[in-house]
Amino acid sequence: MVVGLAVVLFCQLVGEIFAYLTHLPLPAPVVGLVLLFAFFLVRDRWQWLPFSLRSEEIDKSCETLVQQMALLFVPAGVGIVQRLGILEANVLGVVAIVVVTTAFSIVVTAFTFRLVSRWFPAPAEGAE
């Protein structure tokens, strides 16, 4: 657990430093994701990494974080109690934004994905 958390946090920290130094509009966790992905690639190809960095614990920590991700949104969601006034005053528009545009995104994205994957069917398994 400790190794896993340390690796994940370290990736995010490097992401934070990267975003700060480059002034790119890149969210630190997204940079961290790319780094951790690179780490997994390196780990499974090269054998010389110190033992603890080859530990299964890193995978387990990641699995736990991903599985419990929904819980992590609760504190920010409860923030609604702070903004009830402004939301009530614009209730129709806010509901439209939350419900209608979200449904629209799902539909447009799913249809685009299906349409384009018909034009460019995925190569058969093991073809690469």
Added chain:
Amino acid sequence: MTAADNGLWSHLSGGALFWLTLTLVVYTVADRLSLLVRRNPLANPVLHSVWVIGVILVLSGTPYETYFNGAYFIHFLLGPATVALALPLYENRRIVLRSLVPIVAALVVGSCATIGSVLVCGMVFDLPAMITISALPKSATSGVAMGISQSVGGDASLTAIIVVATGIAGAVMATPLLNLLRIEDRRARGFAVGLAAHGVGTARAFQVHPLTGTFAGVAMSLNGLLTAVLVPLAVTLIGG
């Protein structure tokens, strides 16, 4: 209520322990209930935890700041959880790579459609610019969206609320909506819900199938990136 009770309450309600425990307990109960009804989308554990805790805060007259001091320990993990999405992405990298063309197309079209539709909604309902701007990054995951909102002069707390509400709405609607449209491809289903409803949608997608969840996670991380580029552009274009 006796004076002793009152003393205990103010002792507990002022600290982090009580609110942290409450959040975990309420979520655990909501999650078990959702399991009991075989993950019916309407029993979304985030939705029910948010209103239950909200009602408790309002009834007890507790300021949100006090609650957040405790719940911050959970909120903090949003960033690391986004980083951790590298694992399912890595494990499924071959199938993701094989679907690269539809992924890029759906990402660009979906992300633009989301931002465009928020702008249209803002105009149709004549919303204050502050609300529309704060809602632009609504499909990016919380931590990312709040950062974007701040950088374009939005209200980050309002953004967080709209983002979580969007996630809940997407997680509740996705399954029935995609069934109605007869979209059976798990990659398309997952990608759509992850793009529109970020982490809450991704969590829902993982409940349905690991492949759906992976494509949701891919969509969520890519859309976090693209939204960070598109929202400042959109704000410049509308002269906000």
